[in-house]
Amino acid sequence: MTTKENFSAGSQQRTSESLLKDIRRNTKRIFTSEQKVLIVMEGIRGEQSIAELCRKYGISDSTYYKWNKEFIEAGKARLDGDIVREATSDEVKELRQENIRLKEALADLVVRYDVVRPLQNPI
Structure with missing residues (x-):
């Protein structure tokens, strides 16, 4: 094996080793x-x-x-x-029910506002 062939084989091995290190580094598990x-x-x-x-x-x-x-x-x-x-499952259940009630109340107010607003500002 000539010096040139020996050198290229060594550099190829170093390149593959660095590639393996990069792969290991980039495949970090979470x-x-x-x-x-x-x-x-x-x-x-x-x-x-x-x-x-x-x-x-x-x-x-x-x-x-x-x-x-x-x-x-x-x-x-x-x-x-x-x-x-953190909240217990009963507290979470109560909060979810309250959230639903509040969303319904807000939707009702929005509908009322949309009905009343045109009456207050006739074109």
């Missing part, structure tokens, strides 16, 4: 909060090592530990009462 909780809970159970768990889900150790820290801090904040609880 995990939902539910997925993160499941992964952290799996790590807390301790059935697998953290390294095995991270390989299984294709995340780095530092990502797992960051999620774990966020999970623990959120749990502490909730237990301390720092986080306001």
Whole structure:
């Protein structure tokens, strides 16, 4: 193999390696909060090592530990009462019914306005 052939083969290999790195970098997975909780809970159970768990889900150790820290801090904040609880299903149901009533009242007022307005300003 000549020097020129050796050089081009080496540069081609470097190019393919950089291409693979770019592909890996651009195919970053986005995990939902539910997925993160499941992964952290799996790590807390301790059935697998953290390294095995991270390989299984294709995340780095530092990502797992960051999620774990966020999970623990959120749990502490909730237990301390720092986080306001969201509406219950009954509250949501009541708010939806009130929303419907208000929309109907607004529609009624708009219809009345459209009827009265031409009478007040005859052409």
